[in-house]
Amino acid sequence: MATFDTDTKHDFDLEVVKTEFKKCRVHDDRLLLDNYLNAFTELNRFFRLSGRIFGFVAKDLEDKIHILQSHRKSDKGERYESIQGMVNYEKSNQLLQVKGHLPSGSRTLLRLHRASEFILTFMARMSESDDHDKSSHIAAEVYSQTLAKHHPWLVQKMAGVAMYILPSRKQLLETMCKHDYAHVSTLLNETVSAGKPVYEITQKLYEENDLLDLP
Numbered sequence: 001m002a003t004f005d006t007d008t009k010h011d012f013d014l015e016v017v018k019t020e021f022k023k024c025r026v027h028d029d030r031l032l033l034d035n036y037l038n039a040f041t042e043l044n045r046f047f048r049l050s051g052r053i054f055g056f057v058a059k060d061l062e063d064k065i066h067i068l069q070s071h072r073k074s075d076k077g078e079r080y081e082s083i084q085g086m087v088n089y090e091k092s093n094q095l096l097q098v099k100g101h102l103p104s105g106s107r108t109l110l111r112l113h114r115a116s117e118f119i120l121t122f123m124a125r126m127s128e129s130d131d132h133d134k135s136s137h138i139a140a141e142v143y144s145q146t147l148a149k150h151h152p153w154l155v156q157k158m159a160g161v162a163m164y165i166l167p168s169r170k171q172l173l174e175t176m177c178k179h180d181y182a183h184v185s186t187l188l189n190e191t192v193s194a195g196k197p198v199y200e201i202t203q204k205l206y207e208e209n210d211l212l213d214l215p
Contacts, residue, residue, distance in 0.1 A: 012045040012175065014187050021194035029201055031083040033072060033109075036198065037065055040112055043119060049175055057162075061115065064108050071105045080105055083202060087209055096214060107214045113202050118146040120195045126173065127188035135172045139163040 020039035024032050040061060047058040071080045079089040086105045090096050098104045122142045129138060140163045148156055166172060173184045206212045 012049060013042065014184075014191055016042040018187070018191040018194045021191065021198050024198050025201065030085075031198060031201055033068065033080055033083055033086065036083065036109075036112075037068055037072075039195070040065055040116075046175065057115075057159075061112070064111050067103055067108045068105055068112075070102055074102070083109065084205060087205060087211070091209060096211065104214075106211060109202075110206065110211065110214050113199070113206070114147060114150050116195065116199050116202075118142060120192050120199060121146055123188045124192045126169065127185045127192070129169060131168075131170050133169055134166075135169045136163050136166040138169075139166055 017039050020035045020042065024035035024039065026032060044058055044061045044065065047061065068080070071077065071086070074080075076089070080086045086109070090104055090106045096104050096106050098107075122139060125138045125142055126135065140160065143159055143163060147159070151159065167175075170181075173188075174181055203212075
């Protein structure tokens with residue numbers, strides 16, 4: 001069974017993910033891109049801890065995060081302060097399908113949005129399970145219901161191998177939570193509660209603008 005790098009285990013902090021998701025959503029349901037990216041940057045630390053297991057996921061997330069950070073640092077950065085502002089700006093200026101040096105922010109974020117469905121659903125299922133349940137089975141089932149429909153066959157096979165060699169539920173949860181193990185289920189639920197509204201608002205925004213199938 002695969003193991004995680006215990007020397008760097010505590011480099012990941014689920015509390016940070018929860019906090020950044022909470023900060024992402026402001027009073028008028030605008031979603032602040034910087035906090036969204038902060039949450040994903042922290043989540044990516046978890047995937048990096050797995051080494052080769054989820055290495056391909058970590059690289060893909062890093063690429064998407066970097067693209068969106070580059071938009072924020074550009075001379076049009078203020079247009080990318082919120083996810084809604086980004087979508088409106090790119091749609092109004094026919095930038096939704098740009099794939100050059102700096103690809104469309106809306107198209108790029110859609111990939112993170114899809115990943116968030118898998119991550120949040122997986123966290124919810126892990127919080128509801130017990131130590132007798134296999135994290136590999138939970139991950140495979142959630143993946144088949146979420147991300148698999150967006151992935152080509154080869155990526156699905158790679159993901160299947162990665163999930164098959166996941167460590168035990170207890171070891172995985174200890175990696176996901178640097179705090180007391182008894183607190184992990186509560187923290188997972190709190191993180192899902194913070195992230196779910198962000199997912200739902202983004203989903204509705206992309207549905208209303210007919211962007212869920214951006215190539």
